[in-house]
Amino acid sequence: xxxxxxxxxxxxxxxxxxxxxxxxxxxxxxxxxxxxxxxxxxxxxxxxxxxxxxxxxxxxxxxxxxxxxxxxxxxxxxxxxxxxxxxxxxxxxxxxxxxxxxxxxxxxxxxxxxxxxxxxxxxxxxxxxxxxxxxxxxxxxxxxxxxxxxxxxxxxxxxxxxxxxxxxxxxxxxxxxxxxxxxxxxxxxxxxxxxxxxxxxxxxxxxxxxxxxxxxxxxxxxxxxxxxxxxxxxxxxxxxxxxxxxxx
Ligand code: NAD
Numbered sequence: 001x002x003x004x005x006x007x008x009x010x011x012x013x014x015x016x017x018x019x020x021x022x023x024x025x026x027x028x029x030x031x032x033x034x035x036x037x038x039x040x041x042x043x044x045x046x047x048x049x050x051x052x053x054x055x056x057x058x059x060x061x062x063x064x065x066x067x068x069x070x071x072x073x074x075x076x077x078x079x080x081x082x083x084x085x086x087x088x089x090x091x092x093x094x095x096x097x098x099x100x101x102x103x104x105x106x107x108x109x110x111x112x113x114x115x116x117x118x119x120x121x122x123x124x125x126x127x128x129x130x131x132x133x134x135x136x137x138x139x140x141x142x143x144x145x146x147x148x149x150x151x152x153x154x155x156x157x158x159x160x161x162x163x164x165x166x167x168x169x170x171x172x173x174x175x176x177x178x179x180x181x182x183x184x185x186x187x188x189x190x191x192x193x194x195x196x197x198x199x200x201x202x203x204x205x206x207x208x209x210x211x212x213x214x215x216x217x218x219x220x221x222x223x224x225x226x227x228x229x230x231x232x233x234x235x236x237x238x239x240x241x242x243x244x245x246x247x248x
Contacts, residue, residue: 001028001029002028002029002225002228002229002230002231003025003028003029003030003086003087003225003228003229004028004029004030005029005030006025006029006030006031006086006087006228007030007031007032007033007078007082007083007084007085007086007087008025008030008031008032008033008085008086008087008088008089008228009032009033009034009035009075009078009085009087009088009089009122009126010022010025010032010033010034010035010089010091011034011035011065011089011090011091011092011118011122012035012036012037012091012092012093012141013032013034013035013036013045013060013089013091014034014036014037014041014042014044014045014060015041015045015191015192016189016191016192016193016217017091017141017186017189017191017217017220017221018034018089018091018092018141019034019045019217020217020218020220020221021089021091021220021221021224021225022034022045022049022058023049023052023221024218024221024222024224024225025087025224025225025228026049026053026056026057026058027053027056028225028229030086030087030228031057031058031082032056032057032058032059033058033059033060033061033078033081033082034046034058034059034060034061035060035061035062035063035065035074035092036060036061036062037062037065037092038062039062042060042061042062043060045060046058046059046060059081061074061077061078065092065114065118065121065122066113066114066117066118066121067121068121068124071118071121071122071125072121072124072125075122075125075126075129076125079129084129084133085126085129085130085133085136086130086136086137087136087137087138087139087228088122088123088126088130088136088137088138088139089139089140089141089224089228090118090119090122090123090138090139090140090141091140091141092114092118093114093115093141093159094110094111094114094115094156095111095143095153095156096111096153096154096155096156097150097152097153097156098152098153098155099152099153100152100154103154103155107155108154108155110155111155111156111158111159112155112158112159112162115156115159115160115162115163116159116162116163116166119140119163119166120166123138123166123170126138127170127174127177127179130177130179131174131177131179134178135177135178135179136178136179136180137179137180137181137182137227137228138170138174138179138180138181138182139181139182139183139184139224139227139228140163140166140167140181140182140183140184141163141183141184141186142160142163142164142167142183142184142185142186142239143156143157143160143185143186144185144186144187144188144241144243144246144247145157145160146160146161146163146164146185146239147185147239147241147247148246148247160185163183164183164185164239167181167182167183167237167239168237168239171236171237171238172237175236180227180232180233180235180236181236181237182227182232182235182236182237182238182239182240183238183239183240184220184223184224184227184239184240184242185239185240185241185242185243185247186215186220186242186243187209187214187215187241187242187243187244187246187247188205188209188214188215188243188246189214189215189216189217189219189220190214190215190216190217191217194214202214208246209243209244209245209246210244210245210246211244211245212244213244214244215242215243215244219242220242222242223240223242227240
């Protein structure tokens with residue numbers, strides 16, 4: 001049990017990588033509050049987890065992540081209910097693939113709002129709580145495109161470069177408060193989005209990955225487990241790639 005007694009918030013925890021992080025944390029003894037975008041998907045995720053293990057302590061909320069006041073209220077509610085917050089995982093995110101000349105300012109802003117601003121909105125109230133309680137751990141979901149860029153959808157790699165900048169900078173700033181800040185940078189991962197692609201497309205994508213296949217959400221969640229645990233007690237400011245060497 002690597003996270004026995006810890007309290008964690010996981011944004012975007014209703015499906016994909018976030019859902020696997022929630023499962024992995026629960027299976028390792030943490031109490032988890034998952035943040036989703038709609039009550040319906042939150043309820044569905046909670047039902048699935050209860051079916052797997054009725055003893056797991058898990059709750060769900062759906063604050064608008066791009067609204068600083070709503071997020072602060074939700075974070076405060078978690079602290080009030082569980083008495084502390086040890087781990088914050090900023091995982092919710094959207095990707096884009098629009099060519100530059102088809103972009104609108106609104107589309108670009110949407111990506112930056114959720115993938116960058118929302119992280120800041122969650123980190124600010126949580127870091128204050130963590131400082132007061134004597135430490136904590138903040139984890140952000142970056143992407144391999146934060147290293148390599150991508151040939152279309154410039155808002156997405158731009159947002160993930162910003163995630164890395166926020167991670168490395170806050171690691172330096174918050175170290176004195178015993179708050180570690182790290183990110184995980186997944187490559188192509190078999191979430192619903194990838195699973196829905198035709199097998200021929202998955203085969204073409206896989207052939208470009210040195211390890212020869214997309215990653216599984218659980219493999220990405222393992223990195224989040226390690227970084228949240230005491231095994232990573234001296235690791236901060238790290239962007240951990242989990243991408244089968246795709247970024248090279
Ligand atoms: P997904 O679409 O399966 O899940 C995204 C999660 O974010 C969902 O739980 C969804 O509810 C939540 N979300 C989306 N928009 C939201 C909003 N406006 N408000 C609140 N929550 C919202 O995607 P995923 O692949 O699991 O992606 C999770 C993270 O991993 C993202 O940050 C993504 O950029 C990153 N990532 C994914 C891949 C991949 O190949 N799947 C690769 C690199 C990085």
